[in-house]
Amino acid sequence: MSPRAAMEAPSTRGVAVRANLLEGPAERGGATLVGLALAGIVLMAGVVAVDIGALAGSRAAAQTAADMAALAALAPEVAHPPQSEPAHEQPPERGSATDKGESLDIFQAAHQARDGRASRAAEIAMANGSELVRCDCSAVQAVVSVRRRVRFVPGGLTVLVTARARAVLGRPPP
Amino acid sequence: MASRIRSTTGRLRSESGSATVELAAAIPLLVAVTLAMVALLGLARDQVLAQGAAREAAREAAIGGDLARASAAARAALPPGRAAEVAVVPDGAVRVRASVELPVGLPFGVRPAVIKATAVAARELGPAPNPADQ
Numbered sequence: 001m002s003p004r005a006a007m008e009a010p011s012t013r014g015v016a017v018r019a020n021l022l023e024g025p026a027e028r029g030g031a032t033l034v035g036l037a038l039a040g041i042v043l044m045a046g047v048v049a050v051d052i053g054a055l056a057g058s059r060a061a062a063q064t065a066a067d068m069a070a071l072a073a074l075a076p077e078v079a080h081p082p083q084s085e086p087a088h089e090q091p092p093e094r095g096s097a098t099d100k101g102e103s104l105d106i107f108q109a110a111h112q113a114r115d116g117r118a119s120r121a122a123e124i125a126m127a128n129g130s131e132l133v134r135c136d137c138s139a140v141q142a143v144v145s146v147r148r149r150v151r152f153v154p155g156g157l158t159v160l161v162t163a164r165a166r167a168v169l170g171r172p173p174p
Numbered sequence: 175m176a177s178r179i180r181s182t183t184g185r186l187r188s189e190s191g192s193a194t195v196e197l198a199a200a201i202p203l204l205v206a207v208t209l210a211m212v213a214l215l216g217l218a219r220d221q222v223l224a225q226g227a228a229r230e231a232a233r234e235a236a237i238g239g240d241l242a243r244a245s246a247a248a249r250a251a252l253p254p255g256r257a258a259e260v261a262v263v264p265d266g267a268v269r270v271r272a273s274v275e276l277p278v279g280l281p282f283g284v285r286p287a288v289i290k291a292t293a294v295a296a297r298e299l300g301p302a303p304n305p306a307d308q
Contacts, residue, residue: 035200042207049211053218060225064293067229071236072296120296127269127294 051152058161062148065128066165069121073135073142074167117142133162140169209281217278217289224274224291227251227258231272235262236295248274268297 117137121144125132130146137144147162231248239247245260252258258276265271276289 032196035196038200038204042204042211046207046211046214049214053214053221056218057221057225060222061291064225064229068232068293068295071233071298075296075298124269124294124296127265127271128292 047153054150054152055159055161058148058150059163061128062130062146062161062163063165065125065130065148066144066146066163067167068128069125069130069132069135069146070142070144070165070167072124073117073121073137073144074140074169075120113139130163142167206282213281217287220276220278220289221291223252223256224258224276224289225293227260228272228274228291228293231260231262231274232270232293232295235270235272237298244272248272252276265294269294270297 114137118132118135121135121137121142122132125144125146130148132144133147134145135142143164143166145162145164147160150159150161151157152159227248230251231244234247235241235244241262244262248260249256249258256276258274261273263271263273271292271294273290273292276291278287278289280287
């Protein structure tokens with residue numbers, strides 16, 4: 001091959017060197033990008049783990065509140081004495097409304113009792129850090145729903161966790 | 175020209191394997207973060223355990239059991255041998271409050287954390303349960 005032909009012929013070695021020159025700078029930093037992506041994924045997984053933990057703890061606390069509220073709704077009224085006694089209680093006068101039996105309507109008494117059960121359930125739910133949502137409470141059964149707020153780590157997103165419990169007055173064992 | 179090509183190929187040769195080295199350096203970090211996540215999940219598990227123990231203690235105290243029975247009920251709700259502080263105190267005239275504290279060890283020499291859980295129950299009238307019944 002003449003020197004002129006050699007200069008004009010394509011050199012495979014030159015192509016390889018040019019390819020290396022092009023690929024080298026483009027691939028630099030690739031491992032750093034992969035590392036950054038991995039770190040991001042791991043960070044996200046950590047945040048999700050924290051949130052799942054908070055959710056699980058709040059769910060357990062809400063279930064405790066629901067259980068205790070349902071049991072409190074069925075607790076006897078005598079377990080909740082009035083906070084303050086009146087200074088002196090006057091006996092009802094003859095011919096008063098109480099004597100006539102007008103104020104102690106049986107339906108009103110039942111309504112008051114139901115309100116009392118719901119009030120006791122709400123107190124216990126609040127003491128356990130939850131809020132009473134619903135109380136279907138009768139003399140022998142209480143179905144209670146409570147909710148509790150959970151704040152997630154990123155952004156302070158708030159989620160409501162709901163729990164439900166049912167208590168029944170059963171027949172005593174023989 | 176030839177010297178320039180030689181220097182470029184030499185630099186490429188010296189940078190070959192850098193990705194492997196960087197990945198090898200990142201692996202301990204990944205392992206550490208994974209361990210930290212496992213520790214976080216362990217904390218959540220202990221929180222649930224402590225909540226269950228507090229509920230059992232409050233329930234036992236509410237139905238008339240004394241402090242020893244309430245404490246035993248809380249410990250029965252925990253894994254065997256698990257150290258815990260159980261406290262049951264009256265909360266007003268009609269309620270009892272049970273608190274459970276669980277010390278939790280953390281990796282990397284971090285100071286142990288204490289998980290706290292509390293449960294409040296309404297007292298129920300009636301005779302205390304017979305220990306022989308259980």
